[in-house]
Amino acid sequence: MGTMAKLINLLLIERKMSKKELAQRLGTTQSNISGKLRRDNFSEKELQDIAKACDATFSGSFTLNDTGKEIK
Numbered sequence: 001m002g003t004m005a006k007l008i009n010l011l012l013i014e015r016k017m018s019k020k021e022l023a024q025r026l027g028t029t030q031s032n033i034s035g036k037l038r039r040d041n042f043s044e045k046e047l048q049d050i051a052k053a054c055d056a057t058f059s060g061s062f063t064l065n066d067t068g069k070e071i072k
Contacts (some may be wrong), residue, residue, distance in 0.1 A: 002040025008050060009037070010071050011062050015054050025053035 012022060019037070023030045026049055036042060042050070051058035055065050061072035 004042055005037040005040040007062060007071060011054050011056060014071060017054065022053060
Protein backbone atom coordinates (compact mmCIF):
# COMPACT_ATOMS: atom_id res chain seq x y z
CA MET A 1 0.00 0.00 0.00
CA GLY A 2 1.37 3.39 -0.97
CA THR A 3 1.89 6.39 1.23
CA MET A 4 -1.28 8.27 0.27
CA ALA A 5 -3.39 5.12 0.59
CA LYS A 6 -2.00 4.65 4.11
CA LEU A 7 -2.95 8.21 5.00
CA ILE A 8 -6.46 7.75 3.66
CA ASN A 9 -6.86 4.51 5.61
CA LEU A 10 -5.68 6.27 8.79
CA LEU A 11 -8.16 9.06 8.10
CA LEU A 12 -10.99 6.54 7.70
CA ILE A 13 -10.02 4.85 10.96
CA GLU A 14 -9.92 8.18 12.77
CA ARG A 15 -13.37 9.05 11.43
CA LYS A 16 -14.70 5.51 12.04
CA MET A 17 -15.76 5.51 8.40
CA SER A 18 -15.86 2.54 6.04
CA LYS A 19 -14.70 2.59 2.44
CA LYS A 20 -18.33 2.02 1.51
CA GLU A 21 -19.41 5.15 3.40
CA LEU A 22 -16.60 7.18 1.84
CA ALA A 23 -17.62 5.95 -1.61
CA GLN A 24 -21.24 6.96 -0.95
CA ARG A 25 -20.18 10.44 0.17
CA LEU A 26 -18.07 10.80 -2.98
CA GLY A 27 -20.78 9.47 -5.30
CA THR A 28 -18.74 6.49 -6.45
CA THR A 29 -18.50 2.78 -5.72
CA GLN A 30 -16.66 0.96 -2.98
CA SER A 31 -14.80 -1.07 -5.60
CA ASN A 32 -13.57 2.16 -7.23
CA ILE A 33 -12.26 3.44 -3.88
CA SER A 34 -10.66 0.08 -3.07
CA GLY A 35 -8.98 -0.03 -6.49
CA LYS A 36 -7.60 3.48 -6.11
CA LEU A 37 -6.29 2.60 -2.65
CA ARG A 38 -4.59 -0.53 -4.03
CA ARG A 39 -2.97 1.46 -6.84
CA ASP A 40 -2.35 4.50 -4.60
CA ASN A 41 -3.66 6.57 -7.49
CA PHE A 42 -5.32 9.85 -6.45
CA SER A 43 -5.44 13.25 -8.08
CA GLU A 44 -5.16 16.41 -6.00
CA LYS A 45 -8.88 17.04 -6.57
CA GLU A 46 -9.78 13.54 -5.37
CA LEU A 47 -7.70 14.08 -2.24
CA GLN A 48 -9.45 17.40 -1.63
CA ASP A 49 -12.83 15.68 -2.13
CA ILE A 50 -11.88 12.88 0.28
CA ALA A 51 -10.82 15.45 2.86
CA LYS A 52 -14.11 17.32 2.48
CA ALA A 53 -16.11 14.08 2.79
CA CYS A 54 -14.25 13.36 6.05
CA ASP A 55 -14.50 16.91 7.45
CA ALA A 56 -10.76 17.38 7.15
CA THR A 57 -8.31 19.58 5.27
CA PHE A 58 -5.78 18.13 2.84
CA SER A 59 -2.41 19.79 2.39
CA GLY A 60 -0.12 16.85 1.75
CA SER A 61 -1.57 15.44 4.93
CA PHE A 62 -4.98 15.62 6.54
CA THR A 63 -5.90 17.90 9.44
CA LEU A 64 -9.15 17.21 11.27
CA ASN A 65 -11.13 20.44 11.31
CA ASP A 66 -12.78 19.82 14.67
CA THR A 67 -9.72 18.69 16.64
CA GLY A 68 -6.79 20.04 14.65
CA LYS A 69 -5.16 16.58 14.74
CA GLU A 70 -2.91 15.98 11.75
CA ILE A 71 -2.98 12.60 10.03
CA LYS A 72 0.35 12.00 8.30
